[in-house]
Amino acid sequence: MPGPTWEYDGYRAAEERLRESLCTLGNGYFATRGALPECTADDVHYPGTYAAGCYNRLTSEVAGRRVENEDMVNLPNWLPLRFRPADGNWLAPDTTAVTEHHQVLHLDPGLLERRTRYALGDGTLHVRQLRLVHLGDPHLAALRTEFTATGHPVELDVEAALDGSVTNDGVARYRALDGRHLTHVHVGTATPGTVWLRCRTRTSDIRFGLAGRLTAPVPVRHANEAHRAVQRLWPRLSPGDTVTVDKTVALHTSRDPAISDPLRAAVDRVAAAPGFDELLESHRAAWEQLWRRTELDVPGEAGSILRLHLFHVLQTLSPHSTDLDVGVPARGLHGEAYRGHVFWDELFVLPYLNLHLPEVSRALLRYRHRRLDTACRAARDTGRRGALYPWQSGSDGREEAQRLHLNPRSGHWLPDHSRLQHHAGSAVAYNVWQYCEATGDTDFRHGEGAEMLVQVARFWADSAAWDEPLGRYRIRGVVGPDEYHDAYPGAARPGLDDNAYTNVT
Template sequence: MMDYSIGKGNYENWILGENNFSSLHLGKTETVMLLGNGYMGLRSANEEPYLSERRNLFINGTFNQADKNEVVELPNAADATRLDILIDGERFSLEFGETENYSKQLNIKDAELIRSFSWTSPEGKKLQFRFSRFVSFAHSHLIGMKMELKCLSGAVDVSIESGINAQMTNSGVQHFLEGDRRIWEDRFIQLVQTTTQSGIDFVHNTVHTLKLNDEEITAEANKYMERRKVWMSYKFRIEQGDNFELEKLTTVHTSRDKESDHEHYSLAEMQEQSLRELKDFDKKGYERLRESHRLAWQENVWDAYGFEVESENPDDQLAIHFSLYHLTAMTPAHDDRMGVGAKALSGEAYKGHSFWDTEIFILPFFIYSNPDTARSLLQYRYHGLPGARQKAAEQGYIGAMFPWEMAWPTDGEVTPEWGDIDIVTGERTKIWAGLIEHHLSADIAFAIYQYVNVTGDEEFLEQYGYVMVFETARFWASRFEWNEERERYEITDVIGPDEYKEHVSNNAFTNYMAYFNLMLAMRYAEKLEKENPELWKSLVRQGDHADWQSKAERLYLPEPRNEDLVLPQDDTYLELREIDLDKYKKQTKARTIYRDYNPEQINGIQVTKQADIILLFFLMEQTFLKDDPRFSKEAKRANFFYYEARTLHDSSLSLSTHAIAASEIGARELAYSLFRKTCEIDMGQNMHSSDDGIHAAAIGGIWKAAVFGFAGVRQTDGRLMINPRLPKEWGRMQFSIYWKGEPLRLDITKNMLKISAGSEKAVQVETAGNVHEFEHSIEITLTD
């Protein structure tokens, strides 16, 4: 079981802990205690090996396709974390002997993994173990590890095998060619591996330092090499009361790193430079490197975001820290050619691919908290324009149709063709998303609009944003189908956000988002023509504006039902049969409905996988369509209760959106409950919920539910609105955001909103319908 009450003093609400070892539940802590810095993600497998472990190291952007029948994915790189330990000639494992005072912790504040316990061997030898590990935030290529061993009863002979193991696979798929291996100066180990298809070189280096009773020692060391593996074996004897330490520093570099990805790249030069770098790290030592890593997190993350919550439930503050930690660890802020995977860098699931999760669930945090990183993530989509144009052309359209799953920008569409089993037929199910889930292109246009409105970054628009919005608008204009009988354009045969409904027509989310995309393109074209006629001529084609306007005016936009204001999710949803969803609403594991129905049967039931119509309301209220009567407060409330009853939240994307919506309509108790469920997707006590990796969108959803829901922060067509709705459990929340390039500090209580500006520029904010303008700070009294 997980324990979140461990942190004390300065570490209160900063510690994720596990106090009992179980070899059946390794995946939970391997995932939620992931170590990462955006460049790489290291799954927190234990040092000693276990049968059910998943030992993963992913380097962002290093995609490879192992064979023509395999999917492009992030390859599982060589492992340097495993230690094979022998105590008096017997393999050390917690599955044998007796273990006391077991603790495995992720110290979120210091971004350090710590594991400690007392262990008595089957022969009665008692030892105290402590392992620590970090992935450096100060030096992006560095991994630091330390093992401390104290002999508590009688002398023991210890053997430790440690090195670099490139025999790793992705669920059996080998992505690397055999490379060079060498041990330098009897200490420094180097191993090279190269991906089979993409030809990316990886250079791994590692070095060990041994200490006995705080004095550095030279133990007996044997050197070994096998296929795709090189290591050293240390043997020594420790007496009762002795303290032994092994420090291990590892670096990883690839030819895809920006500093190496150029025409003059040399593998030999990267080997030499990376080895020289490791030698410099070795001189500094583990403790100095760990401290620089800790300071980097403090200065660049915790001091920058400063998110504090006063809650009756201390886990709420921990959840906020958890969200900020993983959002930072998963995001490649260093390279705009890279995106964020649906499982971040924490597992093989979804292959490291980027989905709409980024734009709708992860990007908002960076837009408001770290605009430079937000810009980088949007530029990743810009680099993917050639693949988006190719996909559109292959399907008979024009413009840019962005891949549903995106890897390296030039890879294009990488969605797998086949998925899980059909419970009725026993066959594999077809994955249709890559072919007919089209709303992503409009989601990206929305993200550009949101980013520019919050940041005021006009340079981004000119260099990257305009062309993406215009190209996606061209796609939609070519995608619409004319219905002669009804004299309107429609969008047929799609999947909306609710992926339990395949091959539907006029999914409201898709139609309205496509409409927004066209309207935004027309607005941007008019703006560009006035402000930069030369650029306008190069980006806007003759006839574009007329085509967009004609298509937008005649596109079918579903209307709410007169009797209850419910907006049809698609043409047939409200006519489908209803069943008792109670057991699925109470499920402890997602997608249990597939045990009773196959996809075709689910398609015929009024059941929704995840936020669809509710998400549409949330996005539209941030745009120039906010005053459309179809999105009125009354309609929002009616749709929320109708669809919440039919939504199983079988995607981790869903709960946070419903939490925001519940907060907005005044259902504060329900909003808080949904917020807590969002936090518990990964932090909860289900010890198998995160086996396949972190739920990246839900991590972003924790921040969104707090900031957009409880704090009521929103950009609405370029205006800053703050309408707090704290749940009864929260007495106060404080955090920082950026607005038009200026830092703002928000301090919210039940009765007061205080905003402090970081400069003397005038700031406008709307609260409860009233517009306030201030320079340094302002206090606004809140009424419930």
């Protein structure tokens, strides 16, 4: 395929987590990490899937304390497709000799291609896969797998699944916390060739429905298990022959508009979905239209790197984001670091979106406006007027930053003063102003935008105190973007005075 690519040659277990992040595919509604479908979550691989705005809150017992955290939820894994010789073990690069392994992220059409050659005695099994998370229809994803045998015939055992046994386990330092966000997992068969899975989050009560359709030139049998909707097939490959297996998946959540039940919506959508070739064609067309609106022409190596970064921004924040009540997660939809929380990162992406996708910028600012009342309550709790936006935000806009953190080396609980980064509110105000200046959206400026600007200004007016000896106002007890300097040595209270960045903004 022509066009810019991001490629990896050879299999290196130590690099897999990074490769999976950079090979993530998404469409603004959900994203799936670039893990190999035959591999399960372990210390090497982590096949996470995340839907924008889907959080859940749990309380954990850690080192004698009860700790509450809200996380972006790792959804049921739609990827699993493993294979083996009929009389052998499941094949994976960590357990089977690999003579060739190549991954290519095609940036123009938003496709992930992999080619792997497994050694089987005096022959080989060549596996080629194409994966997409559909940009035109945000509820669809598809995986095409082509098996080719060389040297001698191969009887293959192929298993595809929707796996609801997943947890949030992608970040090592969070593993002492409860990561079991999904409950009431049920699986079943909709029609021959199509299985389903439904579940919900434990406290936020967001319901999920997934449906998977498997098509192949041989019969597909269902073998559902607890928490896993399983399909099996046994193709026979003669030397030089290729067998193609297509897996098409639909995902819906109870946050979606215009549906009555996520599972019914997913089953209906996957039933109506066209075949892989037609899905690929419409997916490529959607990316072509999006690149036409958003492309930046920068030559050389810098342009190639910028293209990769823009690709991942657009997978997290696409035109589909306009219908969602979501912010900008610090790590996108690519993993569980920072728990999927919203910090101040829209400050860095809105200047680009304002010019290319202003409707997405407006939607991100409306996420902040919907949480303005919560920010005003936070300010009142500190004895001030106006709005105090949180350093870490999630579903409802409360402060998600912890007050204490456990030092993993000493085992001691230490204060976390990151919530004193009040400049997050200044970033919201700055973003409102820049959006209105770039777009000329006077309706937003005079309505929701003005409300946020006024309330942030009121907070800073109440935060500034007159210093008579210096003859000027001062802002005390804050933390700037350099969050490693959060207090003066030996000081009785946390925070710094007159942080340059905070004062300027």
